[in-house]
Amino acid sequence: MTETTPRDHDAVVIGAGFSGLALLHHLREIGLDTIVVDGEDGIGGTWWVNRYPGVRTDSEFSYYSFSFSKEVREEWTWTQRYPAGAEVLDYLNFVADRLDLRKDIRLNTRVDSAVYDEDANLWTVNFADGTSVTTKYLISGMGVLSQAIYPDIPGIDTFTGEKYHTAHWPRTGVDLTGKKVGLIGLGASGIQIVPVIAPEVDEFFVFQRTPNFIVETNNDAVSPEEMQYVRENYDEIYAKAAAHPFGVAMEPAEFSALEVSPEKRRAIFESKWNEGGFHFANECFNDLATNHEASELGSEFIRSKIREIVKDPATAELLSPTTYSFNGKRVPTGHGYYNTFNLPHVHLVDTEAEPITEITEKGLKVGDTEYELDVIIFATGFDAMTGTLTNIDIRGRGGRTLRDKWLEDGLKSNLGINANGFPNFFMSLGPQTPYSNLVVPIQLGAQWLQRALKWAEENGVERFEATPESEDWWAAETERTGKSTVMYSEGKKAKAWFLGENVPGKPEEFQVYMGGGQVYQQHCREVEESGYRSLLATDSASAPEPARA
Secondary structure (H helix, E strand, C coil): CCCCCCCCEEEEEECCCHHHHHHHHHHHHCCCCEEEECCCCCCCCHHHHCCCCCCECCCCHHHCCCCCCHHHHHHCCCCECCCEHHHHHHHHHHHHHHCCCHHHEECCCCEEEEEEECCCCEEEEEECCCCEEEEEEEEECCCCCCCECCCCCCCCCCCCCEEEEHHHCCCCCCCCCCCEEEEECCCHHHHHHHHHHCCCCCEEEEEECCCCCCEECCCCECCHHHHHHHHHHHHHHHHHHHCCCCCCCCCCCCCCCCCCCHHHHHHHHHHHHHHCCHHHHHHCCCCCCCCHHHHHHHHHHHHHHHHHHCCCHHHHHHHCCCCCCCCCCCCCEECCHHHHCCCCCEEEEECCCCCEEEECCCEEEECCEEEECCEEEECCCECCCCHHHHCCEEECHHHCEHHHHHHHHCCCCECCCECCCCCCEEECCCCCCECCCCHHHHHHHHHHHHHHHHHHHHCCCCCCECCHHHHHHHHHHHHHHHHCCHHHHHHHHHCCHHHCCCCCCCCCCCCCECCCHHHHHHHHHHHHHCCCHHHEHHHCCCCCCCCCC
């Protein structure tokens, strides 16, 4: 391809959430004609789509935002420690307006397929309305948790009442006042919705298959002094988050849970439990994610807290996970979740001992017992990491889809950024990127791609494509690091999404990199310092030997 080959754009980014906005800003900075397309009618990505009652961040405001714009940092004011979904959505719209991004964002533009033309070295992006554009670079900013899944329960279409998925909540809201409501699914969205809607409904049946270890927290208002401190120290806060394995601005734990006395261990657990949220997961001890005995000590502490909070011993027992230990599932934060089960009209139904057998016209059955309901809410999660990418036809060399590549070859990528057979196609938060507070790898990834494409443009490199060697190495490294954590054995027991266990028929593979965000960033730096050798598969005859990652 030469510079005179006609194309509509230099880069097309799919998705107008955090990833899309960061990528648009950074690629425009290096002079690339870039557009963002999104099938929804508003900016915000997952924060536009997910509008169920109680939706909010699990991460604190100070590191759940971009650091790259001084103007945004100085002018935006957060109001809550854990911002609600509406506030995050307002923030993203503020970013789009303040950085003048909106003019290059096309909403209501849903991608049906994207096809690579090897001779022209161009991608043709085809939209649902029958139009298309051509581009040199195609980038997915579609996010990791946006392809909703419904449970495979007989009779799901027969229910004559109202039914909603948390990922498809009506924008006008839902009036649940005085109704009998059933909730299926207790991942992060189910845990958030429970305490918010419980006071509104007449009777509330929470159908639980697998309980979660929830780290309760509080949601204080952000004072002017706190906001000013964050503004003055944002670079340091962000650097601290970027250096943390899970992308949070927290202190590294000093001790193993096994090397302190029971009294000191209890005191540390208690202190971080009271501090709330991810502080418990990340600042108590340095081996809660890597040592099974330490993980079980954390588990028993949380079980003791459940027994303290929940008045009915049988309900407390049902809410206490016993088949897997702490970190076996992604740890969600709670805002009064456990205390909700002290309300007399809230009923916890164990569907592990006796499964849901069918959905009926009037409600649903657990075993032979029918629960009559006015509303069923599905909080049944997502086909995480790969679902958005395999839901559309992304066709690389020879017309092979990304879906078929991963189905036939296993999950393969170069650092979750790109894939062999798909030249000039890149992923923000692709599969095998860090298990992390996501805004940090989104920003770092956009900045890395900005430098990579600037280098390619300046050095006449027309194609970036992962080498097969780099894919093999990264698949092995993702598996090696994942299996060195408790997330592997305990995640299998808990049917965790980060292993693909929550989607029937999906291969068991680590969907995310468990080796730490700071280690992942070092691998990205090594690729950059090598002259991007592991991205030069199509120029292998003249390129140096590929780097290991």
